[in-house]
Amino acid sequence: MCDQTFLVNVFGSCDKCFKQRALRPVFKKSQQLSYCSTCAEIMATEGLRENETLASLKSEAESLKGKLEEERAKLHDVELHQVAERVEALGQFVMKTRRTLKGHGNKVLCMDWCKDKRRIVSSSQEHAVTMPCTWVMACAYAPSGCAIACGGLDNKCSVYPLTFDKNENMAAKKKSVAMHTNYLSACSFTNSDMQILTASGDGTCALWDVESGQLLQSFHGHGADVLCLDLAPSETGNTFVSGGCDKKAMVWDMRSGQCVQAFETHESDINSVRYYPSGDAFASGSDDATCRLYDLRADREVAIYSKESIIFGASSVDFSLSGRLLFAGYNDYTINVWDVLKGSRVSILFGHENRVSTLRVSPDGTAFCSGSWDHTLRVRDGGRWAF
Amino acid sequence: MAAGPARPPGRPRAQMPHLRKMERVVVSMQDPDQGVKMRSQRLLVTVIPHAVTGRDVVQWLAQKFCVSEEEALHLGAVLVLHGYIYPLRDPRSLVLRPDDTPYRFQTPYFWTSTLWPAAELDYAIYLAKKNIQKQGALVDYEKECYDQLHKKISHAWDLVLMQAREQLRAAKQRRKGDRLVIACQEQTYWLVNRPPPGAPSVLEQGPERGSRTASHVHMTKSADFYKREIEYCRRALGRTRVKSSVCLEAYLSFCGQRGPHDPLVSGCLPSNPWISDDDAYWVMNAPMVAAPTKLRVERWGFSFRELLEDPMGRAQFMDFLGKEFSGENLSFWEACEELRYGAQAQVPTLVDAVYQQFLAPGAARWINIDSRTMERTLEGLRQPHHYVLDDAQLHIYTLMKKDSYPRFLKSDMYRGLLAEAGVLLDTKRRVFPFTRRPRRSSPSPALLPTPVEPTAASGPAGGNGVA
Numbered sequence A: 001m002c003d004q005t006f007l008v009n010v011f012g013s014c015d016k017c018f019k020q021r022a023l024r025p026v027f028k029k030s031q032q033l034s035y036c037s038t039c040a041e042i043m044a045t046e047g048l049r050e051n052e053t054l055a056s057l058k059s060e061a062e063s064l065k066g067k068l069e070e071e072r073a074k075l076h077d078v079e080l081h082q083v084a085e086r087v088e089a090l091g092q093f094v095m096k097t098r099r100t101l102k103g104h105g106n107k108v109l110c111m112d113w114c115k116d117k118r119r120i121v122s123s124s125q126e127h128a129v130t131m132p133c134t135w136v137m138a139c140a141y142a143p144s145g146c147a148i149a150c151g152g153l154d155n156k157c158s159v160y161p162l163t164f165d166k167n168e169n170m171a172a173k174k175k176s177v178a179m180h181t182n183y184l185s186a187c188s189f190t191n192s193d194m195q196i197l198t199a200s201g202d203g204t205c206a207l208w209d210v211e212s213g214q215l216l217q218s219f220h221g222h223g224a225d226v227l228c229l230d231l232a233p234s235e236t237g238n239t240f241v242s243g244g245c246d247k248k249a250m251v252w253d254m255r256s257g258q259c260v261q262a263f264e265t266h267e268s269d270i271n272s273v274r275y276y277p278s279g280d281a282f283a284s285g286s287d288d289a290t291c292r293l294y295d296l297r298a299d300r301e302v303a304i305y306s307k308e309s310i311i312f313g314a315s316s317v318d319f320s321l322s323g324r325l326l327f328a329g330y331n332d333y334t335i336n337v338w339d340v341l342k343g344s345r346v347s348i349l350f351g352h353e354n355r356v357s358t359l360r361v362s363p364d365g366t367a368f369c370s371g372s373w374d375h376t377l378r379v380r381d382g383g384r385w386a387f
Numbered sequence B: 001m002a003a004g005p006a007r008p009p010g011r012p013r014a015q016m017p018h019l020r021k022m023e024r025v026v027v028s029m030q031d032p033d034q035g036v037k038m039r040s041q042r043l044l045v046t047v048i049p050h051a052v053t054g055r056d057v058v059q060w061l062a063q064k065f066c067v068s069e070e071e072a073l074h075l076g077a078v079l080v081l082h083g084y085i086y087p088l089r090d091p092r093s094l095v096l097r098p099d100d101t102p103y104r105f106q107t108p109y110f111w112t113s114t115l116w117p118a119a120e121l122d123y124a125i126y127l128a129k130k131n132i133q134k135q136g137a138l139v140d141y142e143k144e145c146y147d148q149l150h151k152k153i154s155h156a157w158d159l160v161l162m163q164a165r166e167q168l169r170a171a172k173q174r175r176k177g178d179r180l181v182i183a184c185q186e187q188t189y190w191l192v193n194r195p196p197p198g199a200p201s202v203l204e205q206g207p208e209r210g211s212r213t214a215s216h217v218h219m220t221k222s223a224d225f226y227k228r229e230i231e232y233c234r235r236a237l238g239r240t241r242v243k244s245s246v247c248l249e250a251y252l253s254f255c256g257q258r259g260p261h262d263p264l265v266s267g268c269l270p271s272n273p274w275i276s277d278d279d280a281y282w283v284m285n286a287p288m289v290a291a292p293t294k295l296r297v298e299r300w301g302f303s304f305r306e307l308l309e310d311p312m313g314r315a316q317f318m319d320f321l322g323k324e325f326s327g328e329n330l331s332f333w334e335a336c337e338e339l340r341y342g343a344q345a346q347v348p349t350l351v352d353a354v355y356q357q358f359l360a361p362g363a364a365r366w367i368n369i370d371s372r373t374m375e376r377t378l379e380g381l382r383q384p385h386h387y388v389l390d391d392a393q394l395h396i397y398t399l400m401k402k403d404s405y406p407r408f409l410k411s412d413m414y415r416g417l418l419a420e421a422g423v424l425l426d427t428k429r430r431v432f433p434f435t436r437r438p439r440r441s442s443p444s445p446a447l448l449p450t451p452v453e454p455t456a457a458s459g460p461a462g463g464n465g466v467a
Helices: A037-074 A080-086 B017-029 B054-065 B069-081 B120-133 B140-152 B154-172 B176-193 B223-237 B244-261 B280-284 B294-299 B304-309 B311-323 B327-341 B344-359 B371-380 B390-410 B412-420
Strands: A010-013 A020-028 A031-036 A094-102 A108-113 A120-124 A138-141 A147-151 A156-161 A175-179 A184-189 A195-200 A204-209 A215-220 A226-231 A239-244 A249-253 A259-263 A270-275 A281-286 A291-295 A300-305 A314-319 A325-330 A335-339 A345-349 A356-361 A368-372 A376-383 B039-043 B046-053 B085-087 B102-105
Touching: A020 A037, A031 A037, A037 B223, A080 A300, A080 B244, A094 A345, A108 A368, A108 A376, A120 A138, A120 A147, A138 A195, A147 A184, A156 A184, A156 A195, A175 A195, A175 A204, A195 A226, A204 A226, A239 A270, A239 A281, A259 B223, A281 A314, A281 A325, A291 A325, A291 B244, A300 B244, A325 A356, A325 A368, B017 B054, B017 B069, B046 B054, B046 B176, B054 B069, B069 B085, B085 B176, B120 B140, B120 B154, B120 B176, B140 B154, B154 B176, B244 B294, B294 B311, B294 B412, B304 B311, B304 B390, B311 B327, B311 B390, B311 B412, B327 B344, B327 B390, B344 B371, B371 B390, B390 B412
Parallel strands: A108 A138, A108 A356, A138 A184, A184 A226, A226 A270, A270 A314, A314 A356
Antiparallel strands: A010 A020, A020 A031, A094 A376, A108 A120, A138 A147, A147 A156, A156 A175, A184 A195, A195 A204, A204 A215, A226 A239, A239 A249, A249 A259, A270 A281, A281 A291, A291 A300, A314 A325, A325 A335, A335 A345, A356 A368, A368 A376, B039 B046, B046 B102, B085 B102
16 A cells, blocks of 8 residues: 555646646635646746746845945045044034024924025924924925925925915915825925925935926835935036935935935934035934945945944934034934044034934024924034134 | 733834943943942931942943043933933932932833833823822822823723732832832833823834835835846946045045135134124125125135025126126026926926027027037927936036136136135124124015026026025
8 A cells, every 4th residue: 555545636627728637736826726737837837936036136136235345345445534634623612502492382393494594494293384284394495585395294295485474374375296105204495496305204205396296206216214315416416315214325316216326334214314515425314323424426435423422313414514514413312513524523512402303504504503302493503712 | 010911013122222222331330340339328217229329320421431421411311311220219300410319220121122112001000009009199190190091991990909909018018128119110110101291201202104004115025126226236336436535535625625614613704693693794795795705706716516606606707708708608507407497387488498599500699519419409309308408508517617617717807806805804802792783583585576686697596596
């Protein structure tokens, strides 16, 4: 007696080729079918090919990534702090709060300067311009100073023309421009009042025409929520950088929608990205408590700004006018000022009573403003000597 | 503490890296050799072991991280706020005092990363215990919470009271010292997880990220994802890279050149308006002034982009080009910018206007570009879009940058401006620093009528925003 006698063969019409054959049961997507042995074998090998393809693609991607890292490393002949050794140290900085703006009834989430260097727009959990949602996480001033854009948990970016006529209801004049499928995390006008770039929790960025609300270009590539973006100050004005929860910072070509460069060295969500004033590099602030500088021509990370005593994530970063100083607001209520070239911390600023959520240097570089969950905004400056 | 019900999904612990880091600090603080000096603390008649003083905590942090006492105090205060260190004497307020005030390290059982989010049932039991133990022990907001919970979980209230009584009974069997410590630990845990109204909640993380997978563009590791990665890597491998030394040197020269122009690094003359309340600096550097400052004229020499971004600089350059009969180049460039950033609806009109003025054979301001670019551009005009003039614009931009711009910088016109530009003398420090000018808010750009632009072609919100 052998075991093979227990194999029962059903004879009938194959579910695939319909020929009269000896059939055996097969399961395709949890549905039971009866295939003849030829069709069953074909199915088995197909499945094998599919898995092979996926596995081989994955290994090809990994090996290419490895090669890319090698290429990047080949040209890395010196560290920034080594080159910066011959630069004069900045010395002691004294920064003082010059204005404390109290007017928000709740957490300040975002702010932007007007090009006139003196006005600020800020958004919070409750908003002065009546909004349907509670968290307004993004806001931006139009270059002309005549409008603002904001959005948040309503998944939209709306543009409000600014009016000082008390009788006008600002909410009535609002125009919904962008529509995402998840929250809006950041927005910025391009060089004019007529185009807006947005970043969203749905993992995409998008460029919109303000007047018609038309989507001009969308940018796909992030594997998770996109949290921040910044437009490049380059001559050709064609690129922007975005950072997201997938720990990646990606540089995009606005015209083609393609990702031009990507950097993945952070260990946690990237909360903020900002270009270095020359446009050749950008800084990022992340929940891993570090800020990093990435050079676009060298195509790599060139500096890390971190300290053992800094434990909380950096929520917002910005450069001073010359790019020598990097201001970063953190979730432990402090602001750290870094010497970009030497990599050392120049100053730590206290004063806020809750996390610093947003930080921007004024357009003419005379001061910087920080907004916090403690409901206030502080405008600060100072220098290497006390005034 | 009752074993609470299954935790509702909050922000995953992996997304709160700061908690892990704080825990590492606190663990090293408790190291028997290298940690903070422990002592026994006397509280009334009880002696509590393993206590530390606020002062010792601050000094240890200052030494370990090589930071100032102010920063060490802040870091310690943050540890207390998150409940990793609690005060023994005044457990109501999570504040770090840099003196002899005694503190203790929270037991890992109550760490936020082990026991979060806090369960309602547990809070009810805790409040019930306090209420039973000593009438009137509950503070106002606690009483409110207690009543609310009573309404909400009235069906399980017997369980709550039973658990509370049981825990109190078990506690009585402990030594007084242990009882005190456990009470402090528990109180701290609840102060962190259910802060009193007005106190900031340190556990609040803001809007949830990456949680709504339903409406999410989910990048599953499919074949497409890898194909995209491979494509990106191939493109990236073909890119030319620059040596780090070259790139980094560029930063040095950029920062060095711009340093004197950076108010936060070098100050600004006559004074920083935010500090002195004197608008003079802003008035002198307004977009269009009769006499630009020397620093500003210097900046026009830093890069072509810098020159174009300044409305005055651009106007001067336009004048210069006019003298060389090549003003149409700059006008063309401005028109291209207008097309790039303008409204979608305007595209056909703008493209047509540009063609008529600059590109058509025999056009009034015909621009001189090479035949291949011209051909390609004219071809592209059939289907106008924002970027249809990019090639031509780049050609003209490069022409101006490499040819006209260097000549401008060497010209008498520019040199003259540089010489004329007022060099500000250091204003003597005000004798009476307390006299302040009354602060007037500046008029909003939204109210001002659009200023009439001088010779430079008017770009509506194109280029730089003029206040």
